[in-house]
Amino acid sequence: MILSKINTCKSGLMLMLLFVGFNQTKAGNEVAASDSVKPAVRYWQSSIGLSNPSYRDFATSPLFYRGVGFNISTGWLKRSAKKERLFDMLLSVAPMSATIPASNYLKRAVTSTFAQMSLRYVQLYEIKSLSQHKNKYKAGFALHATQNFRMNRFLQNNAAGVENVSNVMLTGQVMRDVSRSSEKKVNLLFFKPTLKPVKRDLRFQLNVGVLNFNYRPGYAFAYEGYLTSNTSPLLWILNNYSWSLNGWRTQGELELFTYLEGGNARSWTYVWSAMHIPGKFENFQMAMHQIKYTVFFQRTKKKS
Amino acid sequence: MKRIFIPLMVITIVFSSCEKIVFKPDQASSDPLTNFDYLWEELDKKYSYFELKNLDWNKARDYYRSRLNANSTEEELFDVLAAMIDTLRDDHSNLFSPFNVSSYNIAIRKPANFNWRTLNEYYMPNMWSTGVFSHDFLDSGRVGYIRYGSFMSEFTEEQMDFLLKRYKDTKGIIFDVRENGGGSVFNVPKILKRFTQTEVTAGYFITRNGPAHSDFSERENFIVTPYDGIKYLNKVVVLCDRGSYSATTLFSLATKAFPNMVLMGDTTGGGGGLPNGGQLPNGWTYRFSVSQLLDLNGKNFAEDGVPPDIQVSFNGNDLTRDEILERAIAEIK
Numbered sequence: 191m192i193l194s195k196i197n198t199c200k201s202g203l204m205l206m207l208l209f210v211g212f213n214q215t216k217a218g219n220e221v222a223a224s225d226s227v228k229p230a231v232r233y234w235q236s237s238i239g240l241s242n243p244s245y246r247d248f249a250t251s252p253l254f255y256r257g258v259g260f261n262i263s264t265g266w267l268k269r270s271a272k273k274e275r276l277f278d279m280l281l282s283v284a285p286m287s288a289t290i291p292a293s294n295y296l297k298r299a300v301t302s303t304f305a306q307m308s309l310r311y312v313q314l315y316e317i318k319s320l321s322q323h324k325n326k327y328k329a330g331f332a333l334h335a336t337q338n339f340r341m342n343r344f345l346q347n348n349a350a351g352v353e354n355v356s357n358v359m360l361t362g363q364v365m366r367d368v369s370r371s372s373e374k375k376v377n378l379l380f381f382k383p384t385l386k387p388v389k390r391d392l393r394f395q396l397n398v399g400v401l402n403f404n405y406r407p408g409y410a411f412a413y414e415g416y417l418t419s420n421t422s423p424l425l426w427i428l429n430n431y432s433w434s435l436n437g438w439r440t441q442g443e444l445e446l447f448t449y450l451e452g453g454n455a456r457s458w459t460y461v462w463s464a465m466h467i468p469g470k471f472e473n474f475q476m477a478m479h480q481i482k483y484t485v486f487f488q489r490t491k492k493k494s
Numbered sequence: 495m496k497r498i499f500i501p502l503m504v505i506t507i508v509f510s511s512c513e514k515i516v517f518k519p520d521q522a523s524s525d526p527l528t529n530f531d532y533l534w535e536e537l538d539k540k541y542s543y544f545e546l547k548n549l550d551w552n553k554a555r556d557y558y559r560s561r562l563n564a565n566s567t568e569e570e571l572f573d574v575l576a577a578m579i580d581t582l583r584d585d586h587s588n589l590f591s592p593f594n595v596s597s598y599n600i601a602i603r604k605p606a607n608f609n610w611r612t613l614n615e616y617y618m619p620n621m622w623s624t625g626v627f628s629h630d631f632l633d634s635g636r637v638g639y640i641r642y643g644s645f646m647s648e649f650t651e652e653q654m655d656f657l658l659k660r661y662k663d664t665k666g667i668i669f670d671v672r673e674n675g676g677g678s679v680f681n682v683p684k685i686l687k688r689f690t691q692t693e694v695t696a697g698y699f700i701t702r703n704g705p706a707h708s709d710f711s712e713r714e715n716f717i718v719t720p721y722d723g724i725k726y727l728n729k730v731v732v733l734c735d736r737g738s739y740s741a742t743t744l745f746s747l748a749t750k751a752f753p754n755m756v757l758m759g760d761t762t763g764g765g766g767g768l769p770n771g772g773q774l775p776n777g778w779t780y781r782f783s784v785s786q787l788l789d790l791n792g793k794n795f796a797e798d799g800v801p802p803d804i805q806v807s808f809n810g811n812d813l814t815r816d817e818i819l820e821r822a823i824a825e826i827k
Contacts, residue, residue: 412768429714
C-alpha cells in the first residue's frame, strides 16, 4: 500500500519535471536564458519569508506539531552557464502546537517552540547534452546541515529536542528562460496595465539525500549520564545522543528569478522539504513549506 | 504568465500530496483503549524499576484495561491510568490532564518530621535569609544551621562563600533538607563540593536502554570534585525525612560517601530515577522514571528511600521542640 503511494508520488514528480522541462521545440524563437546568465555572476543574497513546519517525534509523542513562523537567510551565489555554486545559512523560527482531540472537560493548548538553523552548500555543473537554447540543465551535489531546537515544556525532562540532520545530497536543476521580450497589455476590466519587457528565469531544483546522517537521543530520550561538580547541563542533556546513518531527506525548490537593471536581481521561491529520521530507536519526521523573497546584490570581482 | 503558474501549481500540489503520502497520518485519538495501550507500552519499554518493585506489568494491563471500554469518559480514563501509574509507587510517575494531575504522594504516607514554625519561633527567631538559604547560629555560636528548601532554587557561589565564611569557626553545620522535594541534580554536587577536599565517587546511574525490564546502560559515575575555593570540612549533619525526594534523595545518598557527613532524621522519600516525559494520543502528558540511582555497592534501594545514619523522629505532640534538630546539635557537640 505504502509502496504504491510512493510510486504515485514518484509519478507526480516525473510529471512535474516534464512541465518544468517543457516544450523545448518552441524555445528557438524567444529570448535565450544564456543572455541573462553571463559567465560567473556573483551575488550576495539575503531573504525573508514565511515557514510552515510540521514535525513528529515518536520518542515523545505520536502527534504532529504544526506552526507558521518566519525565516531569514543570507548567502552567496556564483552562477555561470557552466557552473553554479551556492552557500546559504537559514534561520527559521515558529511557534508550534499539536492538534489534540476535543475534550468534554477542559480544553488545553499543547504548544512548543521550534527553531531551525541550516547551512547549505550546492555545487552544480551544466549537463550540455540536455541543455538547449532556453532550458539549462545542471546536476551536482549539496551538503546540507540542519540543527533543530525544539522546546516543549509539557514534556518535562524531555522538553528539549536538539536533533541534527546532515546530508550529502544529489542535486538536479532545470532553469527555463521565461523572459517577457516585448511589452504586453493586460486587460483586467477596470485596470489595464502595460507589462514591460523583463528578463527572468524559472528554476526548479531537487535535492535527494544519498548519505543521511542524524544525531538523535538514546533509547529513553532522557538519560542520566556522568555527573560531576563541573558538568555542563547542555552536555549532560546530549550525553546519550548518537549519530546514525539512515533515513531519507528530500528538498525541492521553485524560484522565479527576475533580473534588475544594474546587475542586481530578486526572486520569489517556494521550498518544500521533508525528512524521515529513524535514528537508532524512534522515528523523527518533519516537513516544511517555505515562501521566500530574496534580493541579490551583484558583487564585482576584486582585481588582483 | 500561464507558462509560469501552471508548473508552479503542479509542483505545489505534488509536493503537498507527497508529504501526506510519505508520513503516516497523525495518530491523535481520544479512544480510551488506544490511550491506555500507548501509555502501558511506553512504560513497559522504558520504566526503570519494575524489578525492584516486583511488579507484574502484564497483570496490571489485564486488570486496568478491563476497566475501560470505547465509551469510557475522560474522567474514567484518567482514574484508570492514574491508578495503573500509582502501582509503580513512584512520585516521578504522573499523569497530567487538563483537569487533574495524578500523584502517588509518598510524603503524606508517613509522618512529617519538620515544622517551620517550631524552628523559627523556638530556635532561630531572627534567622538570616541569603538567597534561597535560611540560616543562623545555634548552641551559642558553636553550630551553624542552614536550611535549603528546594533543589529547584538556584544559588550562586558567592552566596555559598558567604555562608561558609559566616560559619567557618563553628564545630559543625546542620544542613536541613527535610521536606525538600528535589529539583535540579546540578545543585547537588554544587553543594557537596564545598564539603570535601578530595574527589568523591558518590554513586552511579544506569538508564533503560532496551525493551526488557532488565536492559540498562553501563554505569555512569556520580563524582563530586572539590571546590577550588572556600570549603567547610568540619562535621555536617544533614537532616532528611520522607518529604526529601528526588534530587534530595540523591544528595542524601551521596552523604554516605563523605566521612564528615552524617544523615539524620527519617528515611527519604526516594525518587532515584530520572523522570522522562511524553504525550498520549489524546494530548495528555505523563512522566515516569527511566533510570536507577545506585549506591557505591551497586544497590538501587534509594528509589524507596535512603535510610538515615541516625534515625530520629519529630514528635508532633510538642511543637515547641524539634527533636531531630536537638539530636543534630548533640551529634556535633
